[in-house]
Amino acid sequence: MTWQLLLSACVSGALYAVIALSLNLIYGTMRLLDVAHGEFVMVGAFAGYFLVTLLGVPPVLALLGAFALNGLAGLVLYQWLFAGIIRRARSTESLESTSLLVFFGLSVILQNGAALAFGGTPRAYERYARIVHVGGVAITGNRLVAMAACVLAVVAVLVFFARSTWGLAIRALIANRDAAAIVGIDTQAAFRLTCVLGFGLAGYAGAVIGLMQPVSPFMGGQYLMIGFVIIVLGGVGKLVGSVVGGVLIALLETVGTQLTGPNYRDILIYGTFIAVLLLRPQGIFGRHAA
Amino acid sequence: MSRRAALAGGAATAAGFAARRARAQAGAPLKIGYGLPRTGYLGVASPVAEQAYLLWGEQVNAAGGLAIAGGGRRHVQFVSYDDQSEPSKTAEIYEKLISDDAVDLLLAPYGTPFHIAIAPVIERNRFPVVAAATLSSLLRDMHMRHMWFPQPLPDAYGVILAAFLAAQGVKSASLLTLQLPASLETRKYLLPQLSSRGISVALDQDYPNSTADMTGMVSAVRQAHADAVICLSYPQDSVLYVGTARELGITTPVQLLLIGPGEPFFVKKFARADLEGILTIGEWTPDQARWPRARAFNDAYVARWKEPPDYLDSTVSYASCEILAQAVAQVGLDHDAITAAMDSMAFDTVKGPIKFRGVENISTQPGLLQFQSGALQIVWPPDIATARFRPKTGWSL
Amino acid sequence: MTALLEVAGISKRFGGVTAVRDVSFSVAAGQIVGLMGANGAGKTTLFNLISGSFSPDSGRVLLDGREIQGQAPHRICRQGIGRTYQIVRPFPNLTVRENVAVGLIFGAGRHGRADLRQREDEILEETGLHSLAGQRAAELTLAGRKRLELARALATSPRLLMLDEVMAGLTPAEAGRALEMLQSIHARRGLAILVVEHNLRAMMQLCSRVVVLHHGEKIGQGTPEAITRDPAVIAAYLGAA
Numbered sequence: 001m002t003w004q005l006l007l008s009a010c011v012s013g014a015l016y017a018v019i020a021l022s023l024n025l026i027y028g029t030m031r032l033l034d035v036a037h038g039e040f041v042m043v044g045a046f047a048g049y050f051l052v053t054l055l056g057v058p059p060v061l062a063l064l065g066a067f068a069l070n071g072l073a074g075l076v077l078y079q080w081l082f083a084g085i086i087r088r089a090r091s092t093e094s095l096e097s098t099s100l101l102v103f104f105g106l107s108v109i110l111q112n113g114a115a116l117a118f119g120g121t122p123r124a125y126e127r128y129a130r131i132v133h134v135g136g137v138a139i140t141g142n143r144l145v146a147m148a149a150c151v152l153a154v155v156a157v158l159v160f161f162a163r164s165t166w167g168l169a170i171r172a173l174i175a176n177r178d179a180a181a182i183v184g185i186d187t188q189a190a191f192r193l194t195c196v197l198g199f200g201l202a203g204y205a206g207a208v209i210g211l212m213q214p215v216s217p218f219m220g221g222q223y224l225m226i227g228f229v230i231i232v233l234g235g236v237g238k239l240v241g242s243v244v245g246g247v248l249i250a251l252l253e254t255v256g257t258q259l260t261g262p263n264y265r266d267i268l269i270y271g272t273f274i275a276v277l278l279l280r281p282q283g284i285f286g287r288h289a290a
Numbered sequence: 291m292s293r294r295a296a297l298a299g300g301a302a303t304a305a306g307f308a309a310r311r312a313r314a315q316a317g318a319p320l321k322i323g324y325g326l327p328r329t330g331y332l333g334v335a336s337p338v339a340e341q342a343y344l345l346w347g348e349q350v351n352a353a354g355g356l357a358i359a360g361g362g363r364r365h366v367q368f369v370s371y372d373d374q375s376e377p378s379k380t381a382e383i384y385e386k387l388i389s390d391d392a393v394d395l396l397l398a399p400y401g402t403p404f405h406i407a408i409a410p411v412i413e414r415n416r417f418p419v420v421a422a423a424t425l426s427s428l429l430r431d432m433h434m435r436h437m438w439f440p441q442p443l444p445d446a447y448g449v450i451l452a453a454f455l456a457a458q459g460v461k462s463a464s465l466l467t468l469q470l471p472a473s474l475e476t477r478k479y480l481l482p483q484l485s486s487r488g489i490s491v492a493l494d495q496d497y498p499n500s501t502a503d504m505t506g507m508v509s510a511v512r513q514a515h516a517d518a519v520i521c522l523s524y525p526q527d528s529v530l531y532v533g534t535a536r537e538l539g540i541t542t543p544v545q546l547l548l549i550g551p552g553e554p555f556f557v558k559k560f561a562r563a564d565l566e567g568i569l570t571i572g573e574w575t576p577d578q579a580r581w582p583r584a585r586a587f588n589d590a591y592v593a594r595w596k597e598p599p600d601y602l603d604s605t606v607s608y609a610s611c612e613i614l615a616q617a618v619a620q621v622g623l624d625h626d627a628i629t630a631a632m633d634s635m636a637f638d639t640v641k642g643p644i645k646f647r648g649v650e651n652i653s654t655q656p657g658l659l660q661f662q663s664g665a666l667q668i669v670w671p672p673d674i675a676t677a678r679f680r681p682k683t684g685w686s687l
Numbered sequence: 688m689t690a691l692l693e694v695a696g697i698s699k700r701f702g703g704v705t706a707v708r709d710v711s712f713s714v715a716a717g718q719i720v721g722l723m724g725a726n727g728a729g730k731t732t733l734f735n736l737i738s739g740s741f742s743p744d745s746g747r748v749l750l751d752g753r754e755i756q757g758q759a760p761h762r763i764c765r766q767g768i769g770r771t772y773q774i775v776r777p778f779p780n781l782t783v784r785e786n787v788a789v790g791l792i793f794g795a796g797r798h799g800r801a802d803l804r805q806r807e808d809e810i811l812e813e814t815g816l817h818s819l820a821g822q823r824a825a826e827l828t829l830a831g832r833k834r835l836e837l838a839r840a841l842a843t844s845p846r847l848l849m850l851d852e853v854m855a856g857l858t859p860a861e862a863g864r865a866l867e868m869l870q871s872i873h874a875r876r877g878l879a880i881l882v883v884e885h886n887l888r889a890m891m892q893l894c895s896r897v898v899v900l901h902h903g904e905k906i907g908q909g910t911p912e913a914i915t916r917d918p919a920v921i922a923a924y925l926g927a928a
Contacts, residue, residue, distance in 0.1 A: 184793035258506035
C-alpha cells in the first residue's frame with residue numbers, strides 16, 4: 001500500500017512540478033503576477049481534449065499540440081500586452097500590481113470565454129485506460145502516461161536551463177534584468193522565449209490533466225493555488241525548487257493525508273506554506289539575494 | 291435561445307411599474323427571472339439546469355406561448371443573472387428580479403445554499419418558486435410558504451438506500467462523505483437507517499472538497515472489507531473514486547456514488563465495463579415507459595444540446611417549469627392563486643405525476659439508478675424499476 | 688583620428704531635476720579617463736546614458752563615430768561597451784564560471800561554445816577568480832563579487848570598459864590589488880577605460896585624463912595634475928570634500 005501511495009504521489013508530484021515550473025518561469029523571470037495561470041492550464045486542457053476527440057490526434061501528440069498552441073498564445077500576448085506592461089513599469093512592485101490586474105482580467109475573460117464557447121459542463125475522454133502493474137502496484141495507464149509525460153517535460157526544461165545558451169540567459173535574467181541587458185542579453189527575445197515556454201508548459205500540463213480527469217472552464221483555480229504555494233516553498237525563480245516543491249506538496253497530499261486523515265489535506269499544505277513563509281521567506285531552497 | 295442570448299437578456303434594462311402595466315396587455319412577453327452560477331465553483335454544474343430552462347422556454351414559445359388562465363397565450367422571455375456561485379449575490383438577484391425587473395414568474399436558483407439564500411426574499415414578497423436542483427431536507431423543514439420541492443430529499447433517499455442494501459443482504463457498509471451539503475445531509479439521514487436495519491458501518495470517513503487524490507481513502511475501503519461502498523460524492527470526486535477503486539481492485543458488489551454518474555460527461559470518461567454496475571441516486575430514465583413524456587424530453591434535450599440531460603438536475607429543473615406552467619394555465623399569474631394551486635393541484639411532469647403536501651412532493655418515489663449495458667436503469671424500488679439490480683462484477687483490466 | 692567614445696552635449700532630466708546637463712567629452716582608444724564628482728554629480732547617470740539603461744533627452748553618444756544613444760543596452764554591449772555597477776549585480780544563482788560565460792556568449796565577442804571553457808579560464812585567471820570558479824556568486828565576499836563584476840564585464844570583450852567605483856568598500860590592501868589588476872588588464876588588452884572612483888590616489892595613478900562633474904555639469908577636464916590645481920574644481924569639489 002505504501003508503494004501505491006508513493007506512486008500516486010509521484011503522478012501528482014510530476015504534474016504539480018510542471019505547473020509550478022511554468023508559473024515560476026512567468027513570475028520568476030518577468031515578475032508578471034500571473035493569476036490567470038490556472039486558466040492557461042484550462043485552455044491547454046481544452047486544446048488537448050479537442051485535438052483528441054475532434055481531430056483524432058493521439059493523446060501524447062495532443063500534449064505537444066497543446067504546448068504549441070499555448071506557447072503561440074503566450075508569444076502573441078507578450079508582443080501585444082505584456083511587453084508594454086513591462087516597459088512602462090517603474091519598479092518590480094508596480095509591475096506586479098499592474099500585471100495582477102491585467103491577469104485577473106485575463107482569467108475572467110478566459111474562463112467566461114471558454115464557458116460561452118464550450119459550455120460550462122465538464123468534458124472527458126477515455127484513453128490508455130488499461131490497468132498497468134508496476135511491481136505490486138496497479139495504476140491506470142493514463143496516469144502512468146501522464147507521469148511519464150510530466151517527468152520528461154521537467155527533465156527537458158531543467159536540462160535546457162542547465163545546459164543551453166538561452167537557458168543560461170534566462171537564468172541570468174531571473175537573477176537581474178538590468179545586469180543581463182548590459183552583458184549583451186536581448187531581454188525582449190529572452191522574455192518572448194520565456195512566454196513560449198511558460199505558457200506552453202501550462203498548456204501541456206492542462207492536456208496532461210485532460211488525460212486523467214474531466215476538463216471544464218472552471219478547473220483552473222485549484223492549480224493556480226497549488227502553483228503559487230509550490231513557488232513560495234521552492235523559491236521564486238528557483239526552477240529546481242519548483243520541482244522539489246511539487247513533489248513535496250504531492251507527498252503531503254497523498255502520504256500526509258494517509259497518516260493523518262483526508263481532512264488534514266489543506267492544513268498540511270497551507271500549514272507548510274505558512275510555516276515556510278514565516279521561517280524561510282526566501283523559500284526552502286532560496287537564498288537571500290546578494 | 292442560446293446561452294449568449296440568455297446573458298444578453300440578463301443585461302436588459304429594468305422595466306418600471308408602468309411598463310409592467312403596459313405589458314399586461316395580451317401579446318407582450320411574459321418575463322420569467324432566475325439567477326444561476328455561470329462562474330465560480332458551481333459554474334461547472336449549473337448548465338445542466340439552465341439548459342433545461344432554456345429548452346422549456348423555446349418549446350413553450352414554439353407552441354405559441356404559455357397558456358394563461360383566462361388570458362390566452364403569451365411568449366416567455368427570460369431575465370437571468372450570474373450569481374458567481376455566491377449565495378449572497380443570489381438573494382440580491384432575486385430581490386432585483388422582483389422589484390426592478392418586475393418579472394411575472396421566477397424559476398429556482400441552483401444548489402441548496404442558493405435556495406436558502408432566496409427564501410427570505412420570496413417569503414417577504416409572497417412570490418411562489420418551485421425549487422429544483424437542491425438536495426436538502428433541512429431546507430424543506432424551514433416550512434416556507436412559497437417554495438415547493440419536487441426532488442426527493444436526503445431523508446427519503448436514506449430510507450430507500452438502507453432498504454435496498456438490506457434487500458441485497460448487505461451486512462456492513464463503508465461510507466465516504468464529501469464535506470458539501472447534499473453529501474453531509476444524506477449521511478446524517480442514512481446512518482440511523484442503516485443501524486435500524488442492522489447494517490454495520492465498517493468505515494465512516496469524510497473528506498474535503500479540495501481532495502485531489504483518493505488512494506489513501508480507497509485503500510481504507512479495501513481494508514474494511516464491507517459488503518457495500520457508499521461514496522457520497524459530487525461529480526469531480528466520483529471520477530476520482532472510480533479511477534482509484536479500479537486501480538486498487540475494489541470488487542465490492544454494491545458500489546454507489548451520490549452525484550456524478552447521471553451527468554453526461556461521466557459515461558465518456560470510463561469504459562462501459564467499468565461503468566457497469568455502478569449505482570447512483572435518481573428515479574428518472576428515458577426508459578421509464580409509465581412516464582410517456584420522459585422519452586420525448588430526453589430526445590428534445592439531446593437534439594437541442596447535443597448531450598443527454600443530467601438525470602437529476604436537468605429533469606427536476608424542467609419539471610419545475612412544467613409545474614409552474616400548469617399552475618398558471620389553471621389559475622393565471624396571480625401569485626396568491628398560484629400558491630394556493632400548488633397545494634391543491636396534481637401535476638404531470640417528465641418525472642411522472644407530482645403532488646405536493648405542504649412543501650414536499652408526495653408522489654415521486656425516490657429511487658436508485660444503476661449502469662447496465664452503458665445506460666442508467668432504475669433498479670429500486672421494485673415498483674418503478676426498469677431493470678433488476680445486478681451486483682458489480684469488478685472492473686476492466 | 689576620431690575618438691573611440693564621444694559624448695556630445697548630452698542631457699537628462701528626471702521629473703523637474705536635471706541629472707546631467709549638456710555634458711561633452713571623449714575617450715580615445717586605449718585611454719583611461721577618470722570621471723570625478725561628489726555624490727549626485729551625475730556620474731552614474733552618465734554611465735547609464737552611455738550603456739543604454741537610460742535614453743538621453745538631448746545630445747549624442749558616438750562609438751567609433753556611430754550614434755548609439757537610445758539603443759537597447761544589449762545592443763550597446765554588443766558594440767563593445769562593457770560596464771560594472773557601483774552596487775554589484777553579479778548573477779547570484781549562477782556559478783562564477785557561468786557569470787563569465789554569459790558575458791562571453793552574449794557580449795561583443797559572441798563566442799560560440801567551442802573554446803568557451805578556455806576563454807572562461809583566461810578571464811578567471813586574469814581576475815584571480817580561478818580557484819572560485821565553481822562557487823555560486825552569492826557565496827563570494829564583497830571583494831570577490833567586485834572582481835566577478837569586472838570579470839563579467841571583461842568577458843563581453845569591450846573596447847571601452849566603464850567601471851563604477853570598483854574599489855569602494857574594499858580594504859586598502861584589497862583596493863591596492865584591484866588597482867594592480869586594472870593596470871595589468873589595461874596593459875595586456877589595451878582597451879579604453881572610463882572610471883568613476885572616489886579613491887583619489889587610485890584615480891591619479893590610473894588616469895591620463897580626468898573629467899569633473901558638478902551638479903550634472905562638466906566643470907573641468909585635464910590631466911590629474913592640472914585638475915588638482917584648477918580653481919573651479921577645487922572650489923566645487925575638492926574644497927567641499
